[in-house]
Every structure is written in C-alpha cells, then in structure tokens.
Amino acid sequence: MTTTIFHISDTHLGRRQYGSDERRRDFSRAFARVADEAIDREVDAVIHTGDLFDDRSPPVRTVLDCIDTVDELAASGIPFYGIVGDNDRKRDEEWLDVVVEQSDHAARLGTDPYIVGDVALYGIDAIRRKQWDDETFALTPPADHRRAILCMHQGLAPLAPPDRRDHHVEDVLKRTPFELDGLALGHIHEYDTATVQDTNVWYAGSTERYKRSMADKPRTVALVEVSDGAIDTTPVEVDGPPFEAFSIEFDEQDTDQYARDQLAERDLSGAIASIRIRGAQNGTTALDVERMARDEGVVACDVDDRREVTSADSADEPVQDVRSLDGAVDDELTDRDLGETVVAIDGEIRDTDSTSGFDDEIESFVEKEVEERFGDDPIDDIKSGGDS
Secondary structure, three states, X not given: OEEEEEEEOOOOEOOOHHHOHHHHHHHHHHHHHHHHHHHHHOOOEEEEEOOOEOOOOOOHHHHHHHHHHHHHHHHOOOOEEEEOOOOOOOOOOOHHHHHHHOOOOEEEOOOOOXXXXXXXXXXXXXXXXXXXXXXXXXXXXXXXXXXXXXXXXXXXXXXXXXXXXXXXXHHHHHHOOOOOOEEEEEOOOOOEEEEEOOEEEEEOOOOOOOOHHXXXXXXXXXXXXXXXOEEEEEXXXXXXXXXXXXXXXXXXXXXXXXXHHHXXXXXXXXXXXXXXXXXXXXXXXXXXXXXXXXXXXOOEEEEEEOOEEOOOOOOOEEOOOHHHHHHHHHHHHHHOOOOHHHHHHHHHHHHOOOOOOXXXXXXXXXXXXXXXXXXXOHHHHXXXXXXX
C-alpha cells in the first residue's frame, strides 16, 4: 500500500507584494492551482506546514478564497491538515481554525495523530525562540506501527541557511517520545531534503515568489510517498507569472530611450518585475522606469533607485527614490529576525487601504506584545516584581 500526501507550505495568502492587489490574488491563485494538482493526482491528503496567510489579519476576500480551495479538496474526498506559522500566528483563535471550521475534511494538526493510510500525522505550530526550551514535544505514539510524520514551521539546521537557523533537527528528534520517520518543514521557501539520524527531513518550498532573491527559484510543493515503510519526497513545481529581477545601469548621458530599450529586450508581458537602477543620475526617474515597464506589460513592479547624486546640500549621498521603498523594505524585513509586532505594524502601515480604524489595529498589536512579555495583567505583574 502506498500513501501519497501533498505537502504545501508558505502560501502567504493575502500578501500584497509591491502594493499590488493583483499580486495578492496571485498568491491565492497559486494555492488553488496546487489544490487542483492534488485532486488530479488523487492524493490521500494535503498537509500545510505554516504561513497559510501572510499575516495575522488577512483580508476577508483572501480568507473566503482559501475556504473555497479547501472545499474543492473536500469535494474530492481529500482532507486538509495544517499548522500555524510565525507570520499568521495569533494569541486567540487562529485563521486556520476558521478555515477548518468550514470543512468536514480539514483539521489543525497537534500532538494526537491524524491517520492517513499508513501514516500518522502530527503538528506543532511555529515556536517562538524564547519558548523553545519549554516545548514538551509530547506526541502520542501511533498505533499499528504506522509511519510517523511531524509537521513543523521552524528554521532548522542542517537544511536552513545559517542566518535562518533557530535550532537543529537533532534537538527535535532527541525530544520526541518515539522515533520519527519524517519531519515535514515550513518556513524556508526552497525545497530541500536530508536524512538526519535515519529520519527523512524536508522543506516543501513556497507556492509563490516572496521576494527578489527568489526570482529564479522554482515555486514548489512536495509530493510525499510512503510505501513499505520508506518515505520518498519529490518536488513538484507550481505554475505562476514570470518574475523578472534585473538592473539598469545609467550613464549621465543616457535618455529615457535607453531605459525603454533595456526593458524591450526582455519579455515582460504579464510579468512581475523587480528593477534596480544604478549608475549615474540622469533625467530618468524611478517613476518613469515603472511607467515604461507597465507599458511593456508588467503586472506589478518595484523600482529600486539608489543612484548617487551630488548637490550643494548633500554631496555624495545616496538617494532612495520613494517608489522603491516598498520593495526594499519587503526584502529586508523578510530576512531580518525582528519582533513580530514590528513586522505586523510595518505591514499594516504600508498595506492599509485607508486610515479608518488604524489606531485600533496598532493598539491591538501592542497589547498582544505586552501580554506576551508581561502576562495578562502586566501592570500588576510589574509592580509585584514579575519577570520582564
């Protein structure tokens, strides 16, 4: 008997990349395409290892689209199992719970197993670094010698790059009460696999290109096949719009036509473009380049202009064009280990469509961080000498 599972991760539904509503829809469409592929392959289950949504406050339309996709899986008899990632994690009811409640074929994985064929599936939500040592990993052993696969959302060595490593796979394996056959991971957006202490470990990758450095990386999910006790994983590529990342180097004498020619050399129709402008200042602005790119058919565009200018007021100081800030901040925040509140507030500031209710949103973010650091009654806790 062979049990087949589609492993999805880091769909980041609701991400309004480069301030584009079309990009927000792209992330939902990628998820829907993966579900269609799972249905075509007649897999036994779909698992999602975190960051189903891009943040803790996804748009209503995004949540409804997600529910529709899970419903399509359910209509084909394919259960959907998930955990919560670091991006979409909340302190109260999770959006994953909302999705689960709408379907008879969906569940949030935990320490008790969900059985799919010969596989026992477990899940542990993304663990904050300060809470790692307190995590018990108290999984209930599977019956009938089924293969045990634990789903997590962490940056774990040896697969995660050095700057994204929270802990090591060996630490997980040491703390589980029985031997795991597989460790299905989310958080790192590239497919990769390894064997650690006879346990298969893998990242599924991501279904959309999250930032500029991923422009030439494939969008992937993992096909997991369990047969005769062996676990095999294969990357499955996900279709999506082309993502073009390139630079335009200007000399002082270059005109707008030079930029047009550079853009015309590329097939940008229907593409997402991340363009860096370097070299000398001339009469062509970042906004000009973005308009030209859209004339070439670009759907969403970020133009990063860091050309140096010299003036009487500021000699030899690099100038960042305001049009490029959104993409630059996105790329920087993705790789920085900042507090969740900082990231959430940044996203709210840059993605909000209106200022209505904005103060309430920020207050909510701050309250959650205060509760997390000081407890439910922080003032009394601090006065009584509680830990800070």
